[in-house]
Amino acid sequence: MHKVLTLNQISPKGLSRLPISDYELAGEFSAPDAILLRSHKLQIEEIAPSVKAIARAGAGTNNIPLALCTERGIPVFNSPGANANAVKELVIAGLALGSRGILEGISYVNTLGHMTDAAEMAKLLEKEKKQFKGNELAGRTLGVVGLGAIGSMIANAALSLGMEVIGYDPALSVDAAWRLPSSVKKMDNLNSLFARADFITLHLPVFESTRGLVNTDLLACCKPGCCLLNFAREEIVDVSAVIRALDNGSLRKFITDFPVPALIGRADVVLMPHIGASTDEAEENCAIMVADQLNDFLRSGNIKNSVNFPNLQLDPSGQCRLAIANHNVPKILGSVLGLLADADINVVDMLNKSRDEIAYNLIDLGSVVDSDLLTKLRALDGVINVRLIQW
Ligand SMILES: NC(=O)c1ccc[n+]([C@@H]2O[C@H](COP(=O)([O-])OP(=O)(O)OC[C@H]3O[C@@H](n4cnc5c(N)ncnc54)[C@H](O)[C@@H]3O)[C@@H](O)[C@H]2O)c1
Ligand SMILES: O=C(O)CC[C@@H](O)C(=O)O
Numbered sequence: 001m002h003k004v005l006t007l008n009q010i011s012p013k014g015l016s017r018l019p020i021s022d023y024e025l026a027g028e029f030s031a032p033d034a035i036l037l038r039s040h041k042l043q044i045e046e047i048a049p050s051v052k053a054i055a056r057a058g059a060g061t062n063n064i065p066l067a068l069c070t071e072r073g074i075p076v077f078n079s080p081g082a083n084a085n086a087v088k089e090l091v092i093a094g095l096a097l098g099s100r101g102i103l104e105g106i107s108y109v110n111t112l113g114h115m116t117d118a119a120e121m122a123k124l125l126e127k128e129k130k131q132f133k134g135n136e137l138a139g140r141t142l143g144v145v146g147l148g149a150i151g152s153m154i155a156n157a158a159l160s161l162g163m164e165v166i167g168y169d170p171a172l173s174v175d176a177a178w179r180l181p182s183s184v185k186k187m188d189n190l191n192s193l194f195a196r197a198d199f200i201t202l203h204l205p206v207f208e209s210t211r212g213l214v215n216t217d218l219l220a221c222c223k224p225g226c227c228l229l230n231f232a233r234e235e236i237v238d239v240s241a242v243i244r245a246l247d248n249g250s251l252r253k254f255i256t257d258f259p260v261p262a263l264i265g266r267a268d269v270v271l272m273p274h275i276g277a278s279t280d281e282a283e284e285n286c287a288i289m290v291a292d293q294l295n296d297f298l299r300s301g302n303i304k305n306s307v308n309f310p311n312l313q314l315d316p317s318g319q320c321r322l323a324i325a326n327h328n329v330p331k332i333l334g335s336v337l338g339l340l341a342d343a344d345i346n347v348v349d350m351l352n353k354s355r356d357e358i359a360y361n362l363i364d365l366g367s368v369v370d371s372d373l374l375t376k377l378r379a380l381d382g383v384i385n386v387r388l389i390q391w
Pocket of ligand 2: 038039058059060061083274277
């Protein structure tokens with residue numbers, strides 16, 4: 001029985017992929033095998049020594065102490081692309097809010113509750129509507145920063161709205177490049193993207209290198225009247241720099257999914273409560289994807305969509321499997337195989353892959369491993385953890 005600690009509201013459709021015959025799910029466990037969460041900011045002390053995997057139903061993993069997980073040999077999973085459509089749709093709504101007087105017009109109409117005569121109201125609205133006039137998106141330039149799952153969908157949608165699309169992504173994967181239409185113009189740096197775009201939308205992860213990326217210097221490059229959208233993460237934008245840019249007119253509007261107190265109450269800011277991925281569909285897609293990945297890892301050691309471990313899948317064979325995480329340095333695998341050979345245990349199949357400082361091995365064996373041998377394997381220099389999976 002695997003114990004999975006759930007730290008946020010996870011879609012029941014996803015949880016149902018972890019059958020009650022094999023899984024116990026609860027919001028509290030003293031020694032869970034895995035943690036399943038969304039935006040909960042996971043503290044180091046919440047990761048019990050028993051934890052073998054952490055799964056984030058969503059894209060961003062900045063709420064998880066990744067370096068510590070890697071050090072402890074814990075793979076962290078996410079659900080790439082599973083909520084991209086939801087974010088894309090809200091960004092399109094954000095573009096409309098940034099180009100037309102929609103919110104202002106709605107607020108104005110709601111001030112007219114005292115009126116009783118419909119004809120009089122209609123006459124007043126026809127007179128006043130000029131205050132809420134905007135511009136069309138067609139013909140405007142959208143700058144997309146980060147052209148992964150979300151950014152590429154937005155680029156496509158914006159092109160179909162008649163916008164010109166320019167993009168910046170210094171780490172674009174080959175798959176992501178294939179998804180991009182050739183009409184998206186590649187910018188060599190952020191300054192030129194900021195200088196050309198009427199709307200700028202951010203879709204990159206928060207790393208040390210992207211924290212505060214949108215700062216005073218970059219905002220000084222903005223085309224006058226520019227509207228900035230942040231549906232990525234709060235930390236990517238220096239909010240005090242944004243407030244200064246709004247005050248001095250370099251920015252016309254800031255639309256964000258990450259409100260902070262200093263932004264409340266401003267007419268030139270639109271704040272949403274981190275609802276980019278809040279649709280039934282996105283929550284289900286994310287939960288199903290990570291639950292399947294977690295299930296595969298706990299049952300067979302396979303790894304798919306980990307952000308700190310290599311992807312590795314091996315069909316089960318033999319009597320049992322060893323799943324071994326070790327430091328990515330020479331001779332460790334040799335020592336493991338040496339101990340198995342000394343114990344007269346045949347390796348039926350195996351896979352070994354590395355990613356940065358971590359190496360991960362799946363080794364299928366022709367006979368069972370006893371606890372003495374497991375202890376010796378765990379004690380090998382450089383081995384981080386060893387899991388025995390019985391078929
Ligand atoms: N508002 C929400 O609810 C919500 C929902 C989903 C994702 N997000 C955020 O959006 C981010 C992007 O999500 P995604 O699914 O598109 O991820 P993704 O991994 O598919 O795409 C991210 C892209 O950013 C690029 N990138 C990395 N560093 C960059 C840099 N310095 N400048 C420009 N581009 C850079 C990467 O190369 C990649 O192509 C997530 O990391 C998450 O923080 C927010
Ligand atoms: O879980 C959520 O609602 C938000 C998820 C989103 O921020 C993500 O990074 O995928």
